[in-house]
Every structure is written in structure tokens, then in C-alpha cells.
Amino acid sequence: MLEIKNLSYQVEENSKEVGILNGVNLTVKDNTFLVITGPNGGGKTTLAKAIMGLVPATSGEIWWNGTNLTPLSVTERARLGVSYGFQQPPRFKGMRVRDLLTLAAGNETLTQDEACQYLTRVGLCANDYLEREVDTSLSGGEVKRIEIATILCRKSGLMIFDEPEAGIDLWSFARLTDTFRMLHQKRESTIIVISHQERIIDLADEIVMVDRGEIVHHGARDEILPLILNTTEPGCSYM
């Protein structure tokens, strides 16, 4: 179970404290498929990074399976089964897709077959990609899909995907949706997907809406979906 208790993250801007996350409370039961959505700049990525340890909490606590993650490093959290697919994944000169997947799988013996399977699940043809370098020769959508494959490789208890749809073409996106559906059906991990895509939201057991650093709605999909549709009405009086 993932428990976030009164989590806040503040930064200083022009010598003023700005709250990026403001007292977030969230409990996610094991093997839930949770979709986090909400407007740009609402704090979704910051929340995900705080769970992974990439952003330090100013106050509050994060617990995972009875362990308090808050004082732990990124590495320690990763080893306890937390994984996070970056919204904007970095590129690595010289490192091949094969190398990155091997590191992600955490064993030197990731077979060709396994590596191929993970790439196929994100809509990439393994033969074309395994030996390619994860550098600027790859498009944004390709890097993004490789990023998702690294999370699939890890088979963690908690998988967080940050806007997996970004930059991905329709055909690959359909493949990706199937993969998320499969993960969901297996129910072997807790899955958190930050997304605005209807097809991914449709898979959700629960939906969380984050706005201005706060959780404004949280509940079962059928309960939250109508609320979201309401709040996406244009708020600008000129429209």
C-alpha cells in the first residue's frame, strides 16, 4: 500500500515561499490502477517525483508497504520496488537501448527474447532498436517509449508513468493502451499513470485530480469522470 501523508513541497521564488504541493494526502491500495490527471502545472509530476525521491518533501511522509520512504534515497526507493518513467526522459550518448534495458532489469542476463518482448509492448520493433544508442538520433516519441520499456523491465511493485502518451503516434499509442490493459488485468503491481488520455482514464480503478498542488478529487472512475468533464469547460470568459 502507498500512503502519502500531508505532503508539501515548497520552493523559494523571489524570496517568497511558493507551494508546489500543499498538504497532499493519498492512499493507494495494492494492485490499484490509478490515473492522476489535472491541468498543466498542477503538480502531478512533482508528486510523482516526490514519491520516487527525485524531489525532496518539505514536510509530510511517504510510506510504501509499511516502510517510511521519506528519509530514503532514490536508489533505496528503487530497490524497494518504486519505479518512475520520466515525463521527459534523458538521453545517453553511447548507451544502447540494450544496455539501458539490461540495467533496468537489474540482471546482466536479460535475454534477447525478453528485451524484444518489452520493446514490442511499447510498439517498437526490437530488431531495429536494440543496438541503437539512446541519443539525439532518436525522436522524442521513441525515447519516450524506450523509457516506458525500462519501467516494464523492472517489474516493480509500484510503477509510475508520467504522461506516457506524450509525443507518441496513434498506432503506437493503441499498442501502449493494450499494454496498460494487460498490466491492469494481471494485478501484480500498483500502477499510477499521469495522463489526460480518455483511453487510459477508461482503464482506471480510481482517478485523482490534482490542481494547484492539491488533490481536488479522488474516487472511483465512474464517480470522478463526470466531475472532470465538468471542470474542462472553458474557464476563460473570452471564449
Next chain:
Amino acid sequence: MKTPNMTKADWKLLKEIAELEQTPMGAYNIRKNGQLAGRSNTSSIEIVSKTDKPGIDIHVKDGTKKQSLHIPVILTETGLNDLVYNDFFIGEDCDVDIVAGCGIHNAGCETSQHDGIHTFYVGKNSRVRYVERHYGEGEGTGARILNPQTIVYLQEGAYIEMETTQIRGVDSTKRYTKIEVDAGGEAVITEKLLTHDNQTAISEMDIILKGSDARGRVISRSVAQDHSQQTFYPRMTGSAKCFGHVQCDSIIMGEAKIKSIPAIIAEDTDAQLVHEAAIGRIAGDQILKLMTLGLTEEQAEEKILEGFLR
């Protein structure tokens, strides 16, 4: 002809520089502490000791295909200053792999130095793959110095792929490479370098594309750690219709200093020359990404450098 008489420590050096674990197949010449330690010729590759100065002449017959030549050098005595001239005469229509390299084990307190001067004459339409590794080790306080010079003359349609690697262990290196490329020829040079502690490395290069449709490409990847210093002068000259590309990429760490001074010189309106040079630290998000895969910060850094210098 001598058979190699090598100790375990010698084989360790040979493995580092030439990936040799036993006497190589094909032609070879092993030089140890300034002396010939083993040689083998084949029907198409002949190695002859020079008579006027230290070194060897290597003759590769026209049409020699899929053959390899190993010419490693090892230094295990402290205080040795080894200067050697190796000339390669490669015929026409050949396809050969040449593995060179120098390993120094300096257990003493005096300087061990090897200066290898290699000259290649590559005949028409021949293809050469030249791999050179530098490696230094030893608990002694004596410096390990390597100053290689490589001069290559590519005749029409000839091709050389040159890969030089020096990862750790060499205190001071001053490298000079010059390649002249005739019509339709191509030179691809990959240079990989990692320095640490107080090491210094200088690499100077002149690639001269002098025949029509000559091509040249330099890929330099380096990592400077601790207080080490590196200087690069890759120069590409185009004096005919040609295409040249110089790409230098460095990662800087600790208190290191890196200077990269590429030059492209065009002497013909149809010369097309490009250079790119970049120096920077390891990006923070690269380290963080690998940490999210369960690596420690140190392991992440190591993997990033390993990939970069692969």
C-alpha cells in the same frame, strides 16, 4: 623466428592492449622491453627488422584479404625509454586488421616511456582496420609515458578505420596523427581517452583530404577526471572536392581542464567541412534516471562513462 617467452604479468598486459590470451593467429611481432620477444610471418605478411634504427618493416602483399596482424609492445622494466619505428607497406586490394598497442607495467620509481612512430602506406582500394590501445599500470611511482605518432598515406580508393583508446593509467601522452587521403579514399578516426589524477594528454591531428571525393571523419570522445588535463587539436584540410567531419565530445569532472581547438581548412570551393565540439559535465538527469533503476550515484556515473567511451 622466436616463440614468445612470456610471464603471467606479460599476458595480462597483452590482454589489456590486444585482447590476446595466447599466441595470436596470423602474423605477429611482440616487443618486450625494447627487444623482440616473438614473431611470426605468414605467406602474405612479412615482418623484417630494420637495420638502421629500432623497429620493423611490414610488407603486406597485394590482394591479402581477411588477415590479421598483431604488433603489441610491452614495457615491464622501470626506467626504460623505448623508441621504435614501424613502417607498414600495404599492397593493393587488401583487407587487413592490425592490432597494435602498448602496455606499461611500471613497478619502479623511474620513468618508463614508449614512443612508437608508425607509418602506413596503404595501396589502392585496400581496407585497413587499425586498433591501438594504450594501457598503464604498476604500483611504482615512476611515470608512464606514451608518445605515439601515426602517419598514414591512403592511395586512391583506400580506406582506413583507426581506433585509438587510452583508458586510465598513462601519466603523460602526446599523440600526433597525420592522414593524407587521395581520390576516393576515406579515413575514419575514433579516439577514446580517459585521464585521471594529474595525467596530461595532448592529441594533435592533421587530416588532409587532397583527392577528389576523399572523405574524412574524426570522432573524439574523452573524459577528464580529477586534476587531469587534455588538449585536442583536430585539424581537417580539404584541398579538393571532399567531405570532412570532425566531432569532439568531452565530459569534464572534478578539477580537470579540457581544451578543444578544432580547425577546418578549405582550399577548394567544393570542399565541405563540418566541425562540432562540446564539453560538459554529466547531466544530472542522466544520473538520476539510472538511480531510479536501482544504481547508486557512483554506479550510475560509471555506467554513463562506460557508454560514452564504448
